[in-house]
Amino acid sequence: MAKRKKGDGHRGPEVRNFVQVVRQPSLGVELSTGRAWVGVDQQVGHGSADALFALTDEQYAAALAGEGLGPFTGECWRGEHDDLLLFHPGGASWYPEHWHPARARMLPPRFEGELWWYVDALDGPADGPGAAVARLLAPTADGPVFRLTGEDAHPRPAALIGGLGPGSDRARARAVLGEPVEADGDGGDGNGNGNRSGDSDLHAVEGDRVRLEYADGGLVSIALERPAPRPLPDGPVRALLAVLGEPEGGPAFRELVRLAGGAHRRWASSSGPSWRLLAFDGGAEVLTRDGEVLGVRLPASGPLSASGLLPGSRTEVHRALGAPSATVAGTDLHRYGARDLLVGYGAEFDSARPGAAPVRVTAVPRGVSVPRDPYRWRSGEFTLFLDVLGRPESHPLVGWVRALPGARLVLRRGLVTAVVVGEHGGHRAERLAAFVDGMPAAPARGDVPFGLPRERGERDDLREFAQGWIHVHCADGSAVSTVTVARQPPPVR
Known part of the structure; x- marks a missing residue:
């Protein structure tokens, strides 16, 4: 039980450290023990929060692979596994004392897994909180290289990429990650059949690359690689990307305001300073925090479109911006160093057509997520x-x-x-x-x-x-x- 014991009210420092890996359903790891857990919704006063129950490594790997947990969460909710309870919400805290939530990603992920913490750690300082969490998740990792077997293997090798584990073959990897962008030899017919020792494939994961190393037909290691940055494009897209991270009210911001039509309302959230949303009459939205621009979202039609932001079809967009770094669920990601441009083309099926027209454009700094629909309290x-x-x-x-x-x-x-x-x-x-x-x-x-x-x-x-x-x-x-x-x-x- 994670509740405070009865007695004189004194307790030692809280050493447990809970890292969320998946937001829904909530899954993660408690770092001091390495135990995986699942969140089970509990009624707390007039609201609800998750109690955290321990999972076996096999349950955790199955949940990350999308196979579910069967009746287990329902049994936890009914009180049948209180011996596995790691934390229960209530009182003054709905979350553990040391709680690291997973980031809501701007591009829907192709997979769930702990690897996303290492992807995000590439963007922060080496002594930052994200890097510290990543090091604790995989203390034996050699930089961004994760071995799946041997004494220095990742402590949960099947949890790095949900659905892939030690010994997974190429066919399984491609089912999870899609076709590779580079293959160092398929050891046979060029279609992934007949692996040979030492082969590797490079897959696109958001704007980064993941190299899967195979030996004797089975997966043995996973490594992260970051491509060389592309220069910013010319034209209005450059102004859209250049404003990211710049101060509100500065020259780059004023240029964006001019392009977006000028008139806007500045909204606040009711939950602390957090985000400010600048909603322009022409449909553009600019999100700021602490006086800096951290996101721009706009419809593909509007004042910026009239300024020649993007051409009218997906093929023409690719011709102007280059091939996307990744494509998921009807959205193309174009990465320019530390800046991301996401171009949405509507439904995933429609976006596969070369003539599909862009319907929305979002610009954010790499590694930053902005809320899709921030709550508007007062303006x-x-x-x-x-x-x-x-x-x-x-x-x-x-x-x-x-x-x-x-x-x-x-x-x-x-x-x-x-x-x-x-x-x-x-x-x-x-x-x-x-x-x-x-x-x-x-x-x-x-x-x-x-x-x-x-x-x-x-x-x-x-x-x-x-x-x-x-x-x-x-x-x-x-x-x-x-x-x-x-x-x-x-x-x-």
Whole structure:
């Protein structure tokens, strides 16, 4: 049982480390013991979360291969395997103390398995958290090379690529990964029949390559390889890719805004700072986090298309951008170094036609996933004001806010500490109406749509956000006079 034992309330440090490998159904490994687990949904208060039950290596490999677990999860839900319970949600935590969730991939994966953690570790720093998890998953690995047999074999050799394990033949590998992009000799008729010792095949996995090494007809090792980067293409596609990782409000961002049509709404999520979604009238969507652009999504028709973003058929797109690095479920991935361009052609069947027309385009940094449909809670300039708090005066987003008529920046030692709107003078109505969509130009105290305040005084309301505070001042106790977005909470009177 993973629940805290009764007694004096003291316990040692939590050494267990849970790594999720598959999101649905939730599967993974507990690193301190190497035990695989499956998540089984449990009712917790008014919601639900997963309890984690231990699996055998055989069950884990079968689940990764898509063969399912039979009645086992139902038995766990009914309490028949409580001796296998590693963690149960409840109280203050729905997840284990050390929890590493799997990344939702932008391109639907051809397989499930632990190899994805190593793919993602290639993108991060060697001392980063992703690389640390990868090292713990395979402590005997020789860099990105994983042996499936012998003393230094991967601890769960059948879990690297679901459906493949030690001794798998070429036919099975091609059923899981598709046809190879390069074969170093099939040892016979060129169709994968009659393997000979030392053969290897190179398969495309997203924008990377996976080399499968065979000996005596069976799989013995798996290695990751990263192709040389392609240069950025010319034209509007270059502007779409160049903005990734750049500051919101900077030159690359302003060029994208111009191409996308200019007018947009800036949405916030209700769950902390996380994502900002800039939704343009022409259909383009830009996702930012911490003041940087981390994703652009747009329909293939729209202002950017009118600027010649992409030609009208899949064949012509390939002629302009080159062959895709990978194709899965109706989407082509074109990788340019650290930037990915995903071009969707609708249904998978239709996308196989050379004349299929692109219907959506997404640009993201390599190794980054952006939500497909981020939750839109509130939109308005308050998101801008929260995001400039603590930023230096030189940041492009600060310059963007400074240019807004009627918005006053408060700085201390070169950093933004507050933004004030609604003071006496010009543009009062304009800035108050734009502060949050739905608020009138001359708002009353009850027109501020943020729910109940954290503190309420005779003339002031104070609300707490993840990045700062929003202080609404009403000089007469009713009509809004000023709104201040600040790093520290102003006094409530």
